[in-house]
Amino acid sequence: MKILFAAAEIFPFAKSGGLADIAYALPKALREEEEDIIVVTPLYRFIDKELYGIRPTGEHFVLGFGGQKYDVEIFTGGTEASKAVFVYNPVLCDRDHLYGPPGEGYEDNDLRFAIFSYAIVELARRHSFKLLHINDWHTALVPMLAHDAGVRVKTVFTIHNLAYQGIFESRCIKRCGIAKRHFNMEELEFFGRVNWMKGGIAHADIVTTVSPSYAVEIQKPEFGCGLDGFLRKHNDRLKGILNGIDTTLFDPATDSSIPVNYDLENIEPKQRCKRDFLKEAGFDMDKYEWPLFIFIGRFTEQKGIELITESASRLAEYPLMLAILGEGEREYRETLERVGEKYPNIKVWFGYDEELSHRMYAAADFLLMPSRFEPCGLNQMIAMRYGTIPVVHAVGGLRDTVHPVFSAAPACGLGFTFEKMDGDSFIEAVDEALSLYGKSSQMHRVREFDMKCDFSIKRCASRYLKLYRSLI
Numbered sequence: 245m246k247i248l249f250a251a252a253e254i255f256p257f258a259k260s261g262g263l264a265d266i267a268y269a270l271p272k273a274l275r276e277e278e279e280d281i282i283v284v285t286p287l288y289r290f291i292d293k294e295l296y297g298i299r300p301t302g303e304h305f306v307l308g309f310g311g312q313k314y315d316v317e318i319f320t321g322g323t324e325a326s327k328a329v330f331v332y333n334p335v336l337c338d339r340d341h342l343y344g345p346p347g348e349g350y351e352d353n354d355l356r357f358a359i360f361s362y363a364i365v366e367l368a369r370r371h372s373f374k375l376l377h378i379n380d381w382h383t384a385l386v387p388m389l390a391h392d393a394g395v396r397v398k399t400v401f402t403i404h405n406l407a408y409q410g411i412f413e414s415r416c417i418k419r420c421g422i423a424k425r426h427f428n429m430e431e432l433e434f435f436g437r438v439n440w441m442k443g444g445i446a447h448a449d450i451v452t453t454v455s456p457s458y459a460v461e462i463q464k465p466e467f468g469c470g471l472d473g474f475l476r477k478h479n480d481r482l483k484g485i486l487n488g489i490d491t492t493l494f495d496p497a498t499d500s501s502i503p504v505n506y507d508l509e510n511i512e513p514k515q516r517c518k519r520d521f522l523k524e525a526g527f528d529m530d531k532y533e534w535p536l537f538i539f540i541g542r543f544t545e546q547k548g549i550e551l552i553t554e555s556a557s558r559l560a561e562y563p564l565m566l567a568i569l570g571e572g573e574r575e576y577r578e579t580l581e582r583v584g585e586k587y588p589n590i591k592v593w594f595g596y597d598e599e600l601s602h603r604m605y606a607a608a609d610f611l612l613m614p615s616r617f618e619p620c621g622l623n624q625m626i627a628m629r630y631g632t633i634p635v636v637h638a639v640g641g642l643r644d645t646v647h648p649v650f651s652a653a654p655a656c657g658l659g660f661t662f663e664k665m666d667g668d669s670f671i672e673a674v675d676e677a678l679s680l681y682g683k684s685s686q687m688h689r690v691r692e693f694d695m696k697c698d699f700s701i702k703r704c705a706s707r708y709l710k711l712y713r714s715l716i
């Protein structure tokens with residue numbers, strides 16, 4: 245099977261969130277199953293070509309659409325674990341950020357990702373790929389463009405986050421060279437504007453979401469972001485496949501970003517990781533015995549940041565420490581800055597820092613993830629791998645991966661969940677976590693249980709493999 249896997253971000257070259265992790269881990273796991281799979285991504289200006297040995301392949305073509313011509317040059321390179329084909333065009337790639345400065349989008353993102361999408365179709369045509377696996381709105385037009393270009397391929401479209409649909413003003417039709425006939429309610433039209441995600445749902449052979457619960461939730465108005473009716477209409481092609489993590493990349497036994505390694509047989513060094521991190525973060529070392537909670541993620545409405553900020557004064561009165569790492573919308577940044585200044589037991593870091601995030605997963609006792617909605621979520625799986633117990637809003641992929649500690653039939657993994665998205669329910673879950681922390685042997689058992697859970701991408705890969713085979 246010859247598969248082209250396309251994503252706008254792939255770890256370690258460019259990453260803003262979980263999409264990059266999956267675009268790294270899934271093809272790698274599929275390759276281990278000996279599948280012939282090539283990943284393709286834009287060669288953004290900020291990708292270190294030297295570091296990753298990225299070189300031109302000599303392949304070069306011109307894309308013509310919307311009355312313009314766009315030169316495309318193909319590169320290849322990467323790491324042993326993550327080899328990729330890179331598409332270079334200056335409009336697409338010569339930017340300081342992936343999609344725009346924090347919390348904003350570039351005005352011409354439609355044109356940028358149209359160039360990427362046409363390039364994917366052209367690569368499929370030239371190299372006779374049998375199947376295209378495309379991800380999120382950035383590549384959602386590919387099935388339709390491939391069909392229009394007469395390129396016969398099967399397509400799998402994965403929705404990693406329905407909240408980002410790629411919605412543009414109608415002028416995008418002309419600028420992106422989209423045939424006018426597609427601008428209708430059954431394909432791209434969305435309240436007078438153009439919706440790329442809708443195009444992907446209408447034209448792909450199979451649409452997947454990143455967890456089974458999310459596949460069900462997005463068919464309801466509460467989580468459907470305006471597309472619930474459209475998704476219900478197409479639900480015979482909609483399937484939820486739970487994401488997983490690369491257990492080599494996230495492994496406390498070998499992780500070189502953490503001060504000391506540990507594993508199930510020897511969890512004790514996790515305490516050293518905690519001590520070192522508390523020192524690094526400037527927490528009061530007398531409070532070492534207190535549990536350490538962490539939050540890592542984008543500062544957006546999705547992640548339920550306001551539950552943390554609105555509960556900050558209550559959290560500050562508890563015998564706990566809270567470390568927050570993330571970047572995102574200005575409003576949240578400003579509020580969090582004030583919270584960090586006001587309460588000595590809450591520390592906040594702004595920015596994206598992969599190594600710091602690993603030190604935090606290793607150091608922490610609990611992970612907070614009060615997401616309003618969560619397509620899958622990787623943080624909770626990473627946390628459990630590091631023996632850090634999640635406290636989550638029971639929604640989407642969090643519902644599929646975190647089960648109440650004191651449930652009658654424990655399933656992988658265990659943590660604290662709350663059903664209602666409000667401060668009291670959130671604080672109740674934190675209270676429960678604190679009470680577990682007070683019972684050290686039980687706490688230890690839950691830690692061990694979570695570390696044993698299999699959230700590896702391998703399980704996810706075998707499901708995708710089955711899906712690919714059913715199509716070809």
Ligand code: ADP
Pocket residue numbers: 260261262263265540541542569570571595596597598601620621622623624626
């Ligand atoms: P998202 O909705 O952002 O895709 P996921 O839970 O699916 O959320 O994936 C988030 C990934 O990004 C995890 O690997 C997490 O550790 C990482 N991450 C998020 N924010 C940061 C940050 N500020 N610094 C380092 N890593 C981060």
